[in-house]
Amino acid sequence: MKVVIIGGVAGGATAAARLRRLNEAAEIVIIERTGYVSYANCGLPYYIGGVITDRAKLTLQTPESFWNRFRIDVRVRQEAVSIDRDARTVSIRRLDDGSVYAERYDKLILSPGARPVDPGVPGTDSERLFTLRTVEDTFRIHDFVEREHPQAATIVGGGFIGLEMAENLRERGLDVTVVQRGSHLMPTLDQDMAAILHNHLRKHGIRVLLDANVTGFSALDEGIRTALTEGAPLDADLAIMAVGVAPESTLAREAGLELGLRGAIKVDEHLRTSDPDIYAVGDAIEVKHAVTGKPALIALAGPANKQGRIAADNICGIDRTFKGSQGSSVLKMFDLTVATTGLTLRAAQAAGLAADAVVLTPANHATYYPGSESLVMKVVFEQNTGRILGAQIVGGAGSDKRIDVIATAIRAGMDATDLTELDLAYAPPYASAKDPVNMAGYLIENILEGRVEQVGWSEALELAACEHGSEAGPVLLDTRTADEVARGSVEGALHVPLDELRERLDELPSSGRRLLVFCQSGLRSYVACRILTQHGFSCANVSGGYGFLEQTLR
Amino acid sequence: MKVVIIGGVAGGATAAARLRRLNEAAEIVIIERTGYVSYANCGLPYYIGGVITDRAKLTLQTPESFWNRFRIDVRVRQEAVSIDRDARTVSIRRLDDGSVYAERYDKLILSPGARPVDPGVPGTDSERLFTLRTVEDTFRIHDFVEREHPQAATIVGGGFIGLEMAENLRERGLDVTVVQRGSHLMPTLDQDMAAILHNHLRKHGIRVLLDANVTGFSALDEGIRTALTEGAPLDADLAIMAVGVAPESTLAREAGLELGLRGAIKVDEHLRTSDPDIYAVGDAIEVKHAVTGKPALIALAGPANKQGRIAADNICGIDRTFKGSQGSSVLKMFDLTVATTGLTLRAAQAAGLAADAVVLTPANHATYYPGSESLVMKVVFEQNTGRILGAQIVGGAGSDKRIDVIATAIRAGMDATDLTELDLAYAPPYASAKDPVNMAGYLIENILEGRVEQVGWSEALELAACEHGSEAGPVLLDTRTADEVARGSVEGALHVPLDELRERLDELPSSGRRLLVFCQSGLRSYVACRILTQHGFSCANVSGGYGFLEQTLR
Ligand SMILES: Cc1cc2nc3c(=O)[nH]c(=O)nc-3n(C[C@H](O)[C@H](O)[C@H](O)COP(=O)(O)OP(=O)(O)OC[C@H]3O[C@@H](n4cnc5c(N)ncnc54)[C@H](O)[C@@H]3O)c2cc1C
Ligand SMILES: Cc1cc2nc3c(=O)[nH]c(=O)nc-3n(C[C@H](O)[C@H](O)[C@H](O)COP(=O)(O)OP(=O)(O)OC[C@H]3O[C@@H](n4cnc5c(N)ncnc54)[C@H](O)[C@@H]3O)c2cc1C
Ligand SMILES: CC(C)(COP(=O)(O)OP(=O)(O)OC[C@H]1O[C@@H](n2cnc3c(N)ncnc32)[C@H](O)[C@@H]1OP(=O)(O)O)[C@@H](O)C(=O)NCCC(=O)NCCS
Numbered sequence A, B: 001m002k003v004v005i006i007g008g009v010a011g012g013a014t015a016a017a018r019l020r021r022l023n024e025a026a027e028i029v030i031i032e033r034t035g036y037v038s039y040a041n042c043g044l045p046y047y048i049g050g051v052i053t054d055r056a057k058l059t060l061q062t063p064e065s066f067w068n069r070f071r072i073d074v075r076v077r078q079e080a081v082s083i084d085r086d087a088r089t090v091s092i093r094r095l096d097d098g099s100v101y102a103e104r105y106d107k108l109i110l111s112p113g114a115r116p117v118d119p120g121v122p123g124t125d126s127e128r129l130f131t132l133r134t135v136e137d138t139f140r141i142h143d144f145v146e147r148e149h150p151q152a153a154t155i156v157g158g159g160f161i162g163l164e165m166a167e168n169l170r171e172r173g174l175d176v177t178v179v180q181r182g183s184h185l186m187p188t189l190d191q192d193m194a195a196i197l198h199n200h201l202r203k204h205g206i207r208v209l210l211d212a213n214v215t216g217f218s219a220l221d222e223g224i225r226t227a228l229t230e231g232a233p234l235d236a237d238l239a240i241m242a243v244g245v246a247p248e249s250t251l252a253r254e255a256g257l258e259l260g261l262r263g264a265i266k267v268d269e270h271l272r273t274s275d276p277d278i279y280a281v282g283d284a285i286e287v288k289h290a291v292t293g294k295p296a297l298i299a300l301a302g303p304a305n306k307q308g309r310i311a312a313d314n315i316c317g318i319d320r321t322f323k324g325s326q327g328s329s330v331l332k333m334f335d336l337t338v339a340t341t342g343l344t345l346r347a348a349q350a351a352g353l354a355a356d357a358v359v360l361t362p363a364n365h366a367t368y369y370p371g372s373e374s375l376v377m378k379v380v381f382e383q384n385t386g387r388i389l390g391a392q393i394v395g396g397a398g399s400d401k402r403i404d405v406i407a408t409a410i411r412a413g414m415d416a417t418d419l420t421e422l423d424l425a426y427a428p429p430y431a432s433a434k435d436p437v438n439m440a441g442y443l444i445e446n447i448l449e450g451r452v453e454q455v456g457w458s459e460a461l462e463l464a465a466c467e468h469g470s471e472a473g474p475v476l477l478d479t480r481t482a483d484e485v486a487r488g489s490v491e492g493a494l495h496v497p498l499d500e501l502r503e504r505l506d507e508l509p510s511s512g513r514r515l516l517v518f519c520q521s522g523l524r525s526y527v528a529c530r531i532l533t534q535h536g537f538s539c540a541n542v543s544g545g546y547g548f549l550e551q552t553l554r
């Protein structure tokens, strides 16, 4: 059996190694356009930032090591230019001399990845404008930075790669501006959670321009100008274009393979394309979203690695299926961790799910043990069933842990009550006896079982403002202590500290006016709502509390 | 409705708070023997160690704050001495004046916890011998340490509390000896994994005496002597007795409630005792082990908190069940994390399960990103089904994360293939594209699907030694590089580096001799086994590799 693999990194290299472990006799060839295989895409920004200093660390294997260990024939700087499915050959161009040859296959695996999206504006050919996908791209940026000692950088695009580049260039001392088309950075976050990230970037001296459309780039004497539809253009020494990636599916399309969403390669559960001898994996394929069940593009290394192994298994006669991706991801942004899994509230609603979310700010470990920090957690659930649909956590240590736990719970189809029952490891330096994940389950359960109603800040502020002056409209009620209120509250809010509430019920507006109750985190106001409800008041808990308002809406 | 709760800490205080949130009208009374409620049992060792310095931080609520917030009537320094189930009263002794009174209840919740096991040897009344369970115990030890400036401590018992005390006293500069009856510390670990912990304690200057039986304590002029069945007695300035806890069930027994394992209070899924008006929660009850389904005692704060809430719910007419504990736990020991969930291999086998385990030593995050450390992971599975039964991880940062993920997977009844499919969040500072948990799934899957056989080190060494000299017996094969071998290997092992294996197959003993193949971690030897198997050799992979041997058996 002869297997040819196009693309020698996450999906391709993993498939090749697994194929060899399964079959000593197979002939295995990897065709790779760049000069490197098995490279650490995800480490590239850190090489530019000087966090990783050894070039050798960027590649996990070389053609030689692949040969020595696995007898895999790796051909770098060769590009697959077409597939002849009838003849079962790939034609390959040697980039060093331009010569082309044909390679026969019994099975073909496509793992060509994705390419940076080209926004189609003028000036993208500037020498000072970079994209980042390969080792060569990395060295290009790195060498530019070393040589030119740039002072300022414009980053176009606020997804993973844009932000990792922003952090790394900022750590090297550059003035960094991130330009984002939409209303917030990181599409894996809802707007409110992203606001925390925006503040963090600003705290670290990065300028964040939202709702800004780039109309083109132009050369300056010693720099590059990024023009925007509105406002002054941005001048910098270099610019990075990171406005997303698109499936690298030209080869597949030209070979007549069936394509799906945004041109991604369509595969079945066995990762077979519409041609039974051709498999495809990684960023180039359309997958099933594990939560919505709908087609999705999820360009992440974990799924690519898993898919590579699954394709190899199926080629070797082991029946293995890929059941879908849920997009679990994590980003380090200075000392902040931004971790997500499954759907945002917005994505859940867009997918037609009756979804809601809770917001909580638990400590990452027992507060009496030194060094605890609070996490901001948003957990999205389905209203009728309590099924967990997604989660977003922004915070310090332990954020990634809770996301992985919830990712596992989502995988298992768990609901809110299941979260409350999770038996997680507790000791003061690591967690709380009620782990943040259990706590999220409690919050959701209380809503589902009708013990408390909740309202988001934007709705609460709107309701309270609209009805301002009206005798019957909703009233904001601040249940924090006088000290806390003195440090800031919402204008016009009534104030009765929780611990005095039972005695001061007669001070509250009667006649059925709805109370929108808040405290710092949502906990005391929840307790207040329980008291109020049982005393016949109509009330709702403002989700996330004043702390969340301060972190997100300011 | 009037609810009386005996014991005002993890289970009891949580039940009380939840009761109030559910029912403003209930009368809620907490009876607590010590002078404190809602105290942080789990933080107590750290107060002694000086890590927590503020006494106030040891209690999360006071009787006053409980009253102010929850209108809960907390009576400290009062002991429930008997229950009259017919009259539905509890008789209570005021410890300050010895007076006794009766308190009526509609529903009673028992959350009396556990008490330190008394080993029944002479001399336990010594003033220099301490146990640790309450705030008072803590101050007693703390004051002793502050006053007497002890130089040396003997810790009897190597479970959680013994080890946390060992760490904290060591951090204060004492010479610490831990005496353990069994062959290893921490019953939540298998022997091999515990060995890593032993080495770590020794590295931090703690003496570990295993298989040592304490026969009694006696006073020295200025100290305490701990006598052992064998060997010299241990002299120290103080001794801590921490040989486990026993359910505090005297009250329940005397009231005629049904008891179970080791005298623990029997409850149904709703946490109701054999008396429908009496609920019991926490360390005092017998639970169902979530993995074996058998009765178990699991004295941990997470389950106690969960159970307290469940009991309150049932009392208030919300149908809620406790489905069992799986004993997830974590311990910080200097810079090492020891985390476990579910069953050890030993416990699984003792429970009659056809269990096996894999050992792996993955990095906690991408090795090319600075600061990665390896975790030692042992994952226990059921042989016929691949169901995950338990896991133990000893290592640095990220150990607790993987245990919580596996704990969640166990809760969901996942098998090895499910682990391989978990969609976990990956970026270089946090994980690897194949997360350690996925990797554990791969290892198990390869065994279950017959792609590789494995053998443990003790069996491998025994087999190779027994058959030493015999022409047909098994042979150890070291597949590491010459450099690695030069730093140490197993005597008598053949040596062929993996990358030379294919060319040097003819150097291997033929005639069907079984090859017991190892490398540093098990990865290269697995690849070697795949090559050897396909070339007709009989072989097995030595689980965990030479690294595990070095860490565990030396
Ligand atoms: C800077 C950066 C940071 C990232 N960080 C993270 C992260 O933290 N976490 C995460 O999960 N993911 C991250 N990713 C995404 C992750 O790297 C990808 O999802 C993953 O590598 C996809 O694997 P793949 O095999 O599909 O494609 P790739 O790994 O991109 O490999 C595709 C290879 O195919 C080659 N190729 C394409 N077409 C041809 C052709 N016609 N002939 C020959 N060769 C061809 C390409 O040169 C490329 O080397 C990051 C990506 C980048 C660029
Ligand atoms: C030093 C130490 C460290 C620990 N570390 C951890 C850890 O890191 N992680 C973890 O999960 N668990 C840990 N635990 C265990 C955890 O604290 C217990 O599992 C948990 O507190 C059990 O809750 P409970 O309500 O059953 O009992 P407790 O919290 O012990 O509360 C029982 C209370 O009942 C009172 N009481 C008993 N009988 C009577 C009576 N007749 N009348 C009135 N009052 C009575 C007792 O005085 C006691 O205050 C630790 C325990 C200790 C002692
Ligand atoms: C380097 C690379 C080729 C390795 O592929 P690989 O050999 O499949 O992966 P690993 O080295 O992690 O080894 C995993 C294999 O070893 C086995 N293994 C790992 N530890 C083991 C142990 N202790 N004992 C036994 N087997 C072990 C696993 O079961 C698995 O084998 P299987 O797939 O046959 O089940 C590939 O991962 C790669 O190119 N990575 C870089 C590109 C990339 O992923 N980029 C994106 C992220 S930066």
Ligand SMILES: CC(C)(COP(=O)(O)OP(=O)(O)OC[C@H]1O[C@@H](n2cnc3c(N)ncnc32)[C@H](O)[C@@H]1OP(=O)(O)O)[C@@H](O)C(=O)NCCC(=O)NCCS
Binding pocket: A359, A360, A361, A433, A434, A439, A442, A443, A446, A521, A522, A523, A526, A541, A544, B008, B009, B010, B011, B013, B014, B017, B018, B021, B037, B038, B039, B040, B041, B042, B043, B060, B061, B301, B305, B309
């Ligand atoms: C202090 C103590 C009484 C608190 O009990 P509690 O009120 O049940 O617990 P918390 O303060 O964590 O609050 C949890 C409640 O607030 C709710 N909550 C928490 N954050 C919230 C938020 N942001 N918005 C809305 N509700 C929130 C939860 O849903 C839960 O309410 P519920 O049980 O009605 O669903 C109890 O935990 C205790 O005594 N602990 C110390 C003893 C101990 O546990 N020792 C062992 C470990 S050291």
